[in-house]
Amino acid sequence: MPFIPHTEQDIRAMLAAIGVASIEELFDEIPRELRGGALAGIPPALNEMEITRLMRGRAERDGTWLSFLGGGAYEHHIPAAVWQIATRGEFYSAYTPYQAEASQGTLQLLYEYQTMMASLTALDVANASLYDGASALAEAVLMAVRAHKSSKRVLMPATVHPVWRRVVRTIVRNQGIELVELPYCTEAGHTLPEALAKLEGAAAAALVVPQPNFFGVLEPVDELTDRAHARGALAVALVNPVALALLKPPGEWGSRGADIAVGEGQPLGVPLASGGPYCGFMACRKELVRQMPGRIVGATVDAEGRRGYTLTLQAREQHIRRSKATSNICTNQGLMVTAATIHMALLGPARLAEVARACHANTLMLASRLAAIRGVTRAFSGAIFHEAVMRLPTPVAPVLQALKAQGILGGLDLKRDYPELGHALLVCATETKNEEDLALYAGHVARIIGRRARPAACALKPQT
Amino acid sequence: MLIFERSRPGRRNSGQMPAAPGAAGAIPERYLRTKPPLLPEASELDVVRHYTGLSHKNYSIDTHFYPLGSCTMKYNPRASNALAMLPQFLARHPAAPDDTGQGFLACLFELQEMLRAMSGMAQVSLAPMAGAQGEFAGVAMIRAYHDSRGDAARREILVPDAAHGTNPASAVMCGYAVREIATDTDGNVDTAALKVAVGPRTAGLMLTNPSTLGVFERHILEIEKAVHAAGGLLYYDGANLNAILGKVKPGDMGFDVIHINLHKTFSTPHGGGGPGAGPVGVNDRLAPFLPLPLVAESKGEYRLLSEADRPLSIGRLGAQLGNAGVLLRAYVYMRMLGAEGMKRVAEFSTLNANYLMAELRKAGFEIAFPLRRASHEFIVTLKRLKEENGVTALDVAKRLLDKGFHAPTTYFPLLVPECLLIEPTETESKQTLDAFVAAMKEILGEARSVPQLLKTAPHATPVRRLDEVRAAREPDLTWKPVNSER
Known part of the structure; x- marks a missing residue:
């Protein structure tokens, strides 16, 4: 029996100890009419060899691609040590460290992670992860509204990833929060600080400031942060953690710094893996920590005065506060954080900055x-x-389609979300690409466009 | 020692990454960072040794019996991990076109179909990234359903007092008020109280069955009638699905919407606190509201459905399609079990729980609901031990760590005093359960003869009992270089 160790003799002895004649008798409290629905649609069991063959076949069918896709998930080299350590059974098969004394490995690692994330963002504290970047942004919006107390309006630039904006809407809409979209400069590709001035009058709980934004463009973060604060709103930074090795961290934006920073932790050693699991991160000023969602680890001492680590500030959480918790989050993304921590430790400040520069x-x-x-x-x-x-x-x-025929995933078509930009393509080349890759890509684009442009070569804008 | 304390300025790993061609190029100086972040500067060996060393300070399923109630800490098959980490699966970008991921999408589609068959629901979405997110999605669908009918008076979600804290918290995130329903002395929902509470303000009832008290809700059909008759919907919290897998389907019990914790029932790793996955299943009337994306199949081709296909969807819960790697692990596990294997999960997790309950009772422990069958878990109450010897559930839990066992869940559910919620799972052998009983017997003896030994436990763990009050009162949440003498 797969993964069940019982021998016939064990089963007989156990039934006798319980005082029943059969395992079936143990289900006798369940109303008879509910029992025993057939499991039609579940195929017969495969052994490990058979499932391996099936999965390998499917993986090979999907193949490997030369990818220039970005848009919130990024291909980076992950050192071999990262996942060899992260998938050690002691990390892989443990759970939330409720029993601190039996979980010091995970707890210390999380404390190190919190330290790294707080330092990367230049904020005081960080939590132990949220699901992903988009849901972390939604949690930041909820947190800002809780902290602000009087306004339920949040200003959301159109330069934030369109899917992330939809996720935020899904998660906050039932709490009466209003999301106001801020326009962007169609020439520069970033939010116009003046757009905030036009919203004069109405209060706002927070302004979201992406850096870099969805277009890859850098936002005038100092000015946006100061303008948010001048209006009495919190500044919520939405940042890429690899970029933070190079770019000014949220805690130093403007004259007072951003109040909350969130983002997608995937670029820190988590594989693309068709979209997950990833890990959202969140950091904030210490005055806001009791409004922060998710697990938080703190250092303390044991009965002999030795340093140790434990989950803390749990009065924010659902298992203590139930309907009054800061969030319903329970299970988060611990294993991804394990990988991210090892990844950051291996790279260090200099290597992470070099990856960002590359x-x-x-x-x-x-x-x-x-x-x-x-x-x-x-x-x-x-x-x-x-x-x-x-x-x-x-x-x-059609250009992307033609590139695909060459084994290249050429980027994201922005037509659906930003039709005003015309034939716009979002491309990304991380450190994983070399000059040959770039030349190959550009060569194919030139050929494809040259071929397509000929019949449409007239003075009019080609129609889509 | 912290990784930061192993750090030495200038120490680098130059082997793993390409050197950067040039400086920050075209980035204006006002955007640049001036002070490097506090990340360790350590060699690869330093890092590998440090984190391998930390791993030794964890109890885990791979190293210890881990009977953490309501968490279903069963063995996580290594094949699931190996096959979810095939290089092509890991390298695939989430925005890659559907036709470049037909193998991957086939797994997801078949997983949807298996979850549908197993649960008896009409449609399944794999999008939620954890149980609590599944709850959120489920309650948001309940709300979308009532709103779509203009039924705006339904503003309350009913939740039994034994429920997980995520239930009321999820209901509040969907803008609902929460009304608690009491439990009767046998551990069932107090149906009289339910019938008083249910009415035109009821949006739905969230129910875990078997409940967190470790018993099957015997009045489920009566509850179903009462809630539906009042116009409310019935939500199934799949936290304890392991106990009835292949035996009873939530759909047959009359539930309108359910979430399934893949990291429990379908044995994906708990990872020190995640990732999980919380797919949701619904019946036909809630199907239009399912979260996106969904995987559809037509003539052997798979594609992800979007807003254009499902305009009434509650929307997206994450940037991508859910915790894909967790879904692949669950898929591999389900294929290895097959239909017969799934039934055996319920049978042997139930056998193990009832055996352990019987043996602990014989050893002198008080069972919270002694007249009931255990589901896949059960509750021991140490109320008497506390009164007679001053030893608490916490003390017993800590002493278990010394004996080489992870502790059961303590102080949950909140309504049973000094409780241990014990879930052995089906992957543990009789011999392991017997060893656990022997340890519990020893602890009971110690509680009577040397209670101080328990009150100061644990003694054999990497650290002794931690000062949690201090941790909360003087939060020290990040390491600072000035603290480095420790």
Whole structure:
């Protein structure tokens, strides 16, 4: 029997000890009419060899691709040590460290992680993870509204990832929170601080400030943060953790710094894996810590005065406060945080900054190679981190389709979410790409566009 | 020692990563960081040794019996991990087109289908990333359903007082008020109290069955009638599904919506606190509201459904399609069990729980609901031990750590005083259970003869009992270089 160790003799002895004749008798409190529905639709069992063959076949069918996709999930090299350690059974098969004395490994690791994230964001404290970046942003919106107390309006730039904005809406809509979209400068590709001025009058609990934004463009974070504070709103930073090795951290934005920082932890050693599991991170000023959702680990001492670690500030949480908790979150993304911590420890401050610079340099190189193709331009003038929006002379979808035939995933088509940008393509080249990859990509784009542009070569804008 | 204390300025791992070509290039100085973050500077060996060392300070399923009630700490098959981590699966970008991930999507579609068959629900979405997010999605669908009918008076969710804290917290996140329903002396929902509470303000009832008290809710059909007759919907919290897997389907019990904790019933790793996955299943009337994305199949081709396909959906719960790697692990596990294997999960987890309950009773422990069958878990109450010897459930839990066992869940459910909620799971052998009983017997003896030994436990763990009050009163949540003497 798969994963069940009982021998016939064990079963007989156990039934005798309980005083029943059969296992079936143990289910006799369940109303008879409910019992025994057939499990049609569940295929017969496979052994490990058979399931291995099935899964390998499916994985091989999906193959591997040269990818220039970004948009919130990024391909980075992950040192071999990261997942070899993270999948050790002691980390992999433990649970939430409720019994602190039997969980010091996970607890100390989480304390180290909190320290790393607080330092990366230049804020006082960090929690032990949320589900992913988008749900972390939703939690930050809820947290800001709780902390602000008088307003339920949150200002959300249109330069925040469109799917993330939808996630926030799903999660906060039933609590009467109003999300106000802020327009962006279609030339520079970032939010206009003046857009805030136009909203004069109505109070707001928070302004979300993405850095870099969905277009890869850097936002005027100092000005936005100061303007949020001048209006009595909290500044919620939405940041990429790899970029933070290079970019000014949220705690130093403007004259007072952002109040809360959240983001997607995936770039820190978590594989792309079709979208998960990832890990959301959250850091904040210490005055806000009792409004923070999720697990938090604290250092303390044991009965002999030795340093030790435990879950703390649990009066915020659902298992203590029930309907009055800061969030319903219970299980979070502990294993991904284990990997992220090991990843950051292996890279250190210098290597993480070099990865960030390599991503930046590769994307700039890719963008300039693409912009050298006739009819292709950078959509925005603003400085970027490691993504760029390119405007093509022809519709994006067929170009991506043609690239796919060459084994290349060429980026994200922005047509659905930003139709005003025309034939806009979001590309990303992380440190995993070399010059040959960039040249191959640009070469194919030039060929495909050259071929497609010919029949449409007229003075009019090509129709989609 | 912390990893930061192993750090030495200038120590680097140059082997893992490419060197950066040039400086920050085109980034204006006002955007740049001036002070590097506090990350350790350590060699690969330093890091590997440090975290391997930390791992030794954990109790885990792979190292210890872990009877943590309501968490279903069963063995996590290594094949699930190995096959979910095949390189092509790991490398796939979530925004890659559906036609580049047909193998992956086939697994997800079949997982949806198996969960549907197992639960008796009409449709399943794999999107929620944990049980609590599944609860949120389920209650949000209940709300969307009532709202779609213009039934705005339904503002209350009923929750038994034995429920997990996530239930009331999830209901509040959906904008509902929570009304608690009492438990009767046999551990069932007090149906008289329920009938008083249920009415035109009732949006729904959230129920865990078998309950967190370790018993099957015997009045389930009566409860179902009462809630539905009042126009409310019935939510099934799948926390304890392991106990009835393949034996009883939530759909057959009349539930409208359920969530399933894949990290419990379908044995994906708990990872020191996650990741989990909390797929939701619904009957036909809630199907239009399911969270996105869903996996659809047509003529052998798979694709993800979006807002255009499901305009009434409550929306998306995360940036991507859910905890894909967890879903793959659960898929592998389910395929290895097959239909017969699933029934055996319920049978042997129930056998183990009832055996352990019988043996602990014989050893002198008081069972909270002695006249009931255990489901896959049961409750021991140490009320008498506390009165007679001053020893608490916490003390017993800590002493168990010394004896090489992870402790059961303590002080939950809140309504049983000094309780231990014990869930052995089906993957433990009789010999392990016997060893646990022997340890519990010893502890009972110690409680009577040397209670101080228990009150100061644990003694054999990497640290002794921790000062949790101090941790909360003077929060020390990050390491600071000035503290480095410790």
